[in-house]
Amino acid sequence: MSDWLAQVIDRADAVANAQKDELASLRQNALAELKQQQWPTRRTEAWRYTSLHPLEDMTLPALSQDVPAVPEIDGVDSLDFVFVNGKLQGDMPKLPKGVSVGGLTDSAMQAAATEVFGTVKPRTHLFGLVNDVLATDGLVIDVAAGAKISQPLRILNFVSAGSETHHRVLVRIGDEASVSVIEHGAGSGASVNTAFAEYALGAKARLEHYRFALHGGDAIHIGGAHFSLGTEARLNSTLVGYGSQLSRLDYDVIHAGQHANAKLNAVYLLAPREHFDLHTNIEHAVPNGTTEENARGIIGDRARAVFNGRIHIHRDAQKTLAELNNRNLLLSRGGTISTKPELEIYADDVQCAHGATVAEIDDKALYYMLSRGIKREQALVMLNFGFIQELVAQMPNKALAKWLEPQLRDRFMLMDVRNGS
Amino acid sequence: MMLTIKDLHARVEDKIILKGLNLTVKPGEVHAIMGPNGAGKSTLGYVMSGRDGYELVSGSIEMNGEDLMEMDIEERAQQGLFLAFQYPVEIPGVSNMEFMKESVNAIRKARGEEALTAAEFLKIAKEACKQVNLPLDFLKRGVNEGFSGGEKKRNEIMQLILLKPKLVILDESDSGLDIDALKVVADGVNSQRDGKRSFIVVTHYQRLLDFIEPDYVHILADGKIVKSGGPELAKEVESTGYAWLGKPEEAGA
Numbered sequence: 001m002s003d004w005l006a007q008v009i010d011r012a013d014a015v016a017n018a019q020k021d022e023l024a025s026l027r028q029n030a031l032a033e034l035k036q037q038q039w040p041t042r043r044t045e046a047w048r049y050t051s052l053h054p055l056e057d058m059t060l061p062a063l064s065q066d067v068p069a070v071p072e073i074d075g076v077d078s079l080d081f082v083f084v085n086g087k088l089q090g091d092m093p094k095l096p097k098g099v100s101v102g103g104l105t106d107s108a109m110q111a112a113a114t115e116v117f118g119t120v121k122p123r124t125h126l127f128g129l130v131n132d133v134l135a136t137d138g139l140v141i142d143v144a145a146g147a148k149i150s151q152p153l154r155i156l157n158f159v160s161a162g163s164e165t166h167h168r169v170l171v172r173i174g175d176e177a178s179v180s181v182i183e184h185g186a187g188s189g190a191s192v193n194t195a196f197a198e199y200a201l202g203a204k205a206r207l208e209h210y211r212f213a214l215h216g217g218d219a220i221h222i223g224g225a226h227f228s229l230g231t232e233a234r235l236n237s238t239l240v241g242y243g244s245q246l247s248r249l250d251y252d253v254i255h256a257g258q259h260a261n262a263k264l265n266a267v268y269l270l271a272p273r274e275h276f277d278l279h280t281n282i283e284h285a286v287p288n289g290t291t292e293e294n295a296r297g298i299i300g301d302r303a304r305a306v307f308n309g310r311i312h313i314h315r316d317a318q319k320t321l322a323e324l325n326n327r328n329l330l331l332s333r334g335g336t337i338s339t340k341p342e343l344e345i346y347a348d349d350v351q352c353a354h355g356a357t358v359a360e361i362d363d364k365a366l367y368y369m370l371s372r373g374i375k376r377e378q379a380l381v382m383l384n385f386g387f388i389q390e391l392v393a394q395m396p397n398k399a400l401a402k403w404l405e406p407q408l409r410d411r412f413m414l415m416d417v418r419n420g421s
Numbered sequence: 422m423m424l425t426i427k428d429l430h431a432r433v434e435d436k437i438i439l440k441g442l443n444l445t446v447k448p449g450e451v452h453a454i455m456g457p458n459g460a461g462k463s464t465l466g467y468v469m470s471g472r473d474g475y476e477l478v479s480g481s482i483e484m485n486g487e488d489l490m491e492m493d494i495e496e497r498a499q500q501g502l503f504l505a506f507q508y509p510v511e512i513p514g515v516s517n518m519e520f521m522k523e524s525v526n527a528i529r530k531a532r533g534e535e536a537l538t539a540a541e542f543l544k545i546a547k548e549a550c551k552q553v554n555l556p557l558d559f560l561k562r563g564v565n566e567g568f569s570g571g572e573k574k575r576n577e578i579m580q581l582i583l584l585k586p587k588l589v590i591l592d593e594s595d596s597g598l599d600i601d602a603l604k605v606v607a608d609g610v611n612s613q614r615d616g617k618r619s620f621i622v623v624t625h626y627q628r629l630l631d632f633i634e635p636d637y638v639h640i641l642a643d644g645k646i647v648k649s650g651g652p653e654l655a656k657e658v659e660s661t662g663y664a665w666l667g668k669p670e671e672a673g674a
Contacts (some may be wrong), residue, residue, distance in 0.1 A: 188425035368510045371470050372524035372580065386514025
């Protein structure tokens with residue numbers, strides 16, 4: 001066991017003694033589980049391409065007092081919950097009818113919290129267990145059955161240099177309710193943060209979900225988003241990830257009820273030397289579920305991307321439709337992508353497709369652009385960026401896409417594209 | 422002279438396609454190039470635009486006295502060459518608007534003109550879009566993404582209108598169009614005939630030439646021009662077909 005994990009376990013006992021909320025027994029279970037876990041090495045399949053050395057070697061500097069400004073988004077009138085280094089800033093916004101929101105240890109939210117905590121997120125995620133035992137900050141969101149919440153809930157999670165935070169979001173969406181949640185994390189100073197979110201969708205519930213994991217630099221960010229879909233529930237989720245010295249996200253989508261539909265788009269844009277690892281796991285446990293997953297990444301010089309996309313179709317999950325596609329563009333020979341689609345199909349009447357490619361620029365498209373007078377360098381920028389812009393444009397919230405696009409473009413322009421052909 | 426092609430031989434991979442083509446085009450002229458499939462009609466446009474794989478073997482192509490073959494693809498466009506493609510490529514993720522704005526500004530810059538602002542460009546793009554009878558949301562869509570064949574052709578003509586080139590090659594811009602779409606394309610082209618801009622209209626059928634009246638018609642067979650004449654030549658082809666050329670191998674002999 002690593003020193004890092006040993007100190008987590010020490011602190012977990014302190015957390016357990018201090019917090020006498022209704023999650024206490026669930027934390028105890030997670031702690032017992034955590035104590036059984038092996039510290040991952042490069043021989044551990046789920047961590048084969050992502051080294052935890054940066055975490056083990058991390059010495060946190062003194063806590064920075066910088067507080068970033070909350071980005072205003074034109075055309076997005078969101079209910080904002082701003083966390084700086086794990087602590088909620090200011091008052092709760094005034095909430096519309098049908099949704100209640102509280103802190104993780106808020107007594108009014110315990111019914112929803114205990115129902116969701118640890119029930120959606122599989123116990124296999126080591127850092128999920130770490131988050132279970134250490135997270136006392138975060139939000140519980142409870143959307144009443146039938147409530148249609150039009151204002152997006154935006155959770156901003158800023159981390160400063162020197163901070164260690166463990167943040168948790170628990171969301172219960174009642175039958176036939178609909179809601180949009182934006183999880184926005186940022187911070188590039190030397191810091192360690194885990195951020196896990198669990199979403200339990202009732203029958204015919206709808207969730208529009210965004211996760212912007214816009215960390216960078218020396219930040220270590222490990223987290224995940226996990227969804228359980230009731231009968232005929234619909235999930236539309238978009239992930240935008242930057243890399244950092246160590247960024248790792250795990251997504252799980254569990255088709256718990258029949259005829260649910262999940263659309264998952266992920267975009268990662270890695271500046272030179274950054275590391276980003278995305279593991280997704282789709283569990284089709286019941287028949288008639290649909291999943292469409294697209295992940296696309298652009299990888300800068302000496303950056304490293306890892307994508308592992310698993311689809312597990314259980315024996316009874318007949319008539320499943322599942323598609324998984326991962327495409328990557330390497331901007332230089334110094335970048336690395338390790339991509340693995342993983343299909344496990346135990347039902348015989350399913351339609352399932354997968355693909356993973358390391359793409360090159362489409363010569364015909366390049367010729368077409370050049371023939372219109374556009375300089376080669378500029379044409380390559382446009383084509384490369386178009387490759388991920390296609391997924392950004394699919395975001396249901398167009399105002400949000402419009403806000404995001406120039407930021408991604410700026411980031412992309414800073415990456416070396418001269419070797420892009 | 423707008424264009425002077427002398428004894429052009431060109432190949433695609435190992436196959437010689439153009440075998441001694443000569444053509445001169447003066448400013449303001451419209452030349453139609455007709456011919457059977459496989460004659461090398463599209464190859465001419467690709468060689469002129471500089472497409473990879475279309476290689477000059479011998480001969481020369483000059484545009485306004487400059488050697489076209491010495492220029493990069495984008496430079497040829499900046500110097501005023503425009504090829505309207507038979508099969509325009511789809512580029513998802515790059516909006517039509519962004520693509521055309523970059524293109525217009527690249528060409529303006531090459532001419533020493535100021536780049537247009539987004540607002541200025543939007544104004545002229547909307548007008549051009551209306552002129553080719555495409556809904557305005559086509560400006561926001563990915564370049565040619567999901568466009569029908571006719572919509573792609575009209576999108577080419579919209580670019581022609583916006584880019585204001587000196588020499589235009591229309592590569593089978595009539596193929597796959599119904600009569601209404603054909604009229605839109607022809608009207609768009611005719612609106613750009615200003616007595617200075619030159620056109621090479623490459624087509625298999627005479628139909629397009631009912632709407633875009635050429636000054637000269639050339640018959641291309643087996644890699645060279647075998648007959649030239651006025652508009653009446655196109656009508657002759659319409660009634661007799663290309664059978665009189667015999668088999669391509671024989672025509673060149």
